[in-house]
Amino acid sequence: MPLLTPFETEALLLSLKVAVAAVACSLPIAIAVAWLLARKEFPGKSLVNALVHLPLVVPPVVIGYLLLVTLGRRGIVGAWLDETFGIVIAFTWIAAAVASGVMAFPLMVRAIRLSIEAVDTRLESVARTLGASHARVLLTVTLPLTLPGIVAGIALAFARCLGEFGATITFASNIPGVSRTLPLALYTALNMPGGEANALRLVVLSLVLAFLALAISELMARRVTRMVTGIG
């Protein structure tokens, strides 16, 4: 007898796909935003900061609704995407990825920003005097030293994506094989009469996944820290 039922396997694989896509696509943006917030002064900085942190402070359903209004088929951006490219995002697995990516974004930016702020700017200054361009300083000094924070940000965001519920169900609905990730499958099981046993199995699966993710990120963080500082 296989360890997981097809229903569970589907939800697990979908959850992983959604989380990986969400983290991979938002990482470059998160690094850019974190760098701007950590190192640059510009008008409207506090507005950008507030916007980035919005998903942390408003109910996920609100974020899901806002996504629907903008990226939905009749949304401002969504309608344009549909007409120009024939792309529809809402109620697809991509919508689930966008929803969890947006929800996880502030966590990722915070971790990376703190890490960039911890890089001594004098190291960057010295690199400049050695003849390095701004781009080379960023690539060879700032980013390598930020790596522990980037790893932490990825781990946090990944965990947040795996657990995302409210924004996903609002923006991507709860379609089996399309947007029914583990939390949504758990919710579905709980709503079915006699679904407690299935729900329990999904709870255990979620826990195992979470511990695995944590363990891997801890290992990565240690390796990266050793690489960056030479200590540990």
Next chain:
Amino acid sequence: MSAIETDIGLRRGSFSLSANFSAGPGITVLTGPSGSGKSTVASAVAGLVTPERGRIAVNGETLFDSGRKIDLPASRRRIGYVLQDAMLFPHLSVRGNLTYSRRPGELSLERVTDILGIGHLLDRKPASLSGGERQRVAIGRALLSGPSLLIMDEPLANLDAARRAELLPFIETLRDSLGLPVLYITHSWPEIIRIADTVVLMEQGAVRAAAPLQTVLTAADDGVRHLVPDGSVIEATPTAGDVDGLCRFETPAGPLFLPRASSSGARIRLFIDAHDVAIALEAPRGVSVQNVLGGTIGTMTILDESHMELLLELAGNQVIRARITRHAGAQLGLRPGMTVFALIKSVSFDRRLQFRGME
């Protein structure tokens, strides 16, 4: 030609800086109390801080000129920058740090590791190095970027006396063997006395004096007196052969007999504390002080109700300071132009500024 010409002004909140000085080749020391603007000047020369107005030129090349809208970026100024904390890139090996700059210089990696004695450290990470080793790697990294000027901002401040003594000769080597001008920031007068060619005294964001070391120490200017130690410097060359444990040092003002400072015959600087100089009207006999130099009184300055200071002009254009009581001055009837004898009770030399009695 001046190695460094700086005439800049800038404002940071309530702090305003106006620094105008030029310095020849060799080691130029920027010194002054904390917050006097030394590091800001260094940052501006390196291109890390942009002044509001003025001009900066190194070896005749204009790096900054607000009038002509010239502001070379730090990456193109060819200025080596060594800070108090070595600021090595922690994620790179020593080799990675040394070869970080892609700018071709005249020096090879082998030559630099040779001069600084860091060849055996190449594969280590900065975290595993001692403070002195880190600082040597930082100097090497700066040298390998082909600099036309080396800025060192308190490079020895975090090191103990032994490490400092170990590193100072390297810095002198940069000047003497490589001919590299150095802008050196420090609070430490023993360091200044040992290595400075030109001294720039700063206070409250302004340059109070910029002149050769001896001139700065003996300028009887009330504006700078509180910024320099009470004493003067004479250059001396030890001669071979000790007499009763004392070595004869030749100075332009005459011979001095001191305990041997070093085994080599290299010229050293002797610091003579103004309090350790007594005045006699005739060549003294029957005193234990062995070192007596003849000269004439230059200026006389009243310091407070009981003390005065004399500048004594000795042979060979040497000037030393003597601090005596006003009572003694009056009893001896001292006036400018008088021929007198300076009795030097003690002298300090070498990097640790040790005072050694020599009666």
